[in-house]
Amino acid sequence: GNSVTQMEGPVTLSEEAFLTINCTYTATGYPSLFWYVQYPGEGLQLLLKATKADDKGSNKGFEATYRKETTSFHLEKGSVQVSDSAVYFCVVQGAQKLVFGQGTRLTINP
Amino acid sequence: GAVVSQHPSRVICKSGTSVKIECRSLDFQATTMFWYRQFPKQSLMLMATSNEGSKATYEQGVEKDKFLINHASLTLSTLTVTSAHPEDSSFYICSARDEPNQPQHFGDGTRLSIL
Numbered sequence: 001g002n003s004v005t006q007m008e009g010p011v012t013l014s015e016e017a018f019l020t021i022n023c024t025y026t027a028t029g030y031p032s033l034f035w036y037v038q039y040p041g042e043g044l045q046l047l048l049k050a051t052k053a054d055d056k057g058s059n060k061g062f063e064a065t066y067r068k069e070t071t072s073f074h075l076e077k078g079s080v081q082v083s084d085s086a087v088y089f090c091v092v093q094g095a096q097k098l099v100f101g102q103g104t105r106l107t108i109n110p
Numbered sequence: 111g112a113v114v115s116q117h118p119s120r121v122i123c124k125s126g127t128s129v130k131i132e133c134r135s136l137d138f139q140a141t142t143m144f145w146y147r148q149f150p151k152q153s154l155m156l157m158a159t160s161n162e163g164s165k166a167t168y169e170q171g172v173e174k175d176k177f178l179i180n181h182a183s184l185t186l187s188t189l190t191v192t193s194a195h196p197e198d199s200s201f202y203i204c205s206a207r208d209e210p211n212q213p214q215h216f217g218d219g220t221r222l223s224i225l
Contacts, residue, residue: 036216043114046215101153102153103151103153105151
């Protein structure tokens with residue numbers, strides 16, 4: 001079945017730093033890929049998605065490119081803010097189900 | 111758009127009681143709803159998938175008699191934790207989607223604490 005491996009956390013950065021959270025996946029076919037974000041005490045929110053190879057998803061300054069050749073979907077942001085502190089999940093969509101990575105906790109210090 | 115409302119957000123109850131959690135899609139028809147469980151600092155574990163009007167499909171290791179799921183309409187699914195015990199304490203999250211190729215939209219979760 002599909003699986004996702006993402007960068008272990010926690011990750012702590014200073015405000016305005018560059019962020020990369022690595023994510024690689026294994027899957028059959030051409031699954032859709034997502035990044036979800038979970039703020040403290042809340043459910044998950046869709047951050048961005050990509051549905052085919054070379055697609056770039058982007059939202060709120062975050063970007064991720066669907067790289068089929070390296071089976072990766074790394075999340076990047078050029079300048080993080082304190083409000084970006086949250087847990088980030090890389091997710092691959094199988095036939096009917098979502099498969100979640102283990103999550104990466106990000107803390108941004110002012 | 112695509113709002114999923116989950117209620118209650120938090121519940122504390124005594125061991126042995128049953129607890130019902132509601133998940134509603136407010137502005138779209140949710141043909142499929144999903145129930146997840148999340149342990150502290152861990153990822154989401156899919157418990158079951160429910161399609162409107164059909165019996166839920168449970169993941170391996172999830173007790174269907176313990177976690178009763180009803181999806182009687184296109185906007186509402188319920189999860190009932192029967193005879194809850196302290197080990198059932200967890201964060202339960204629902205999600206919903208209208209079509210298979212569309213993203214799932216998540217509720218804000220329910221924190222269940224069994225004393």
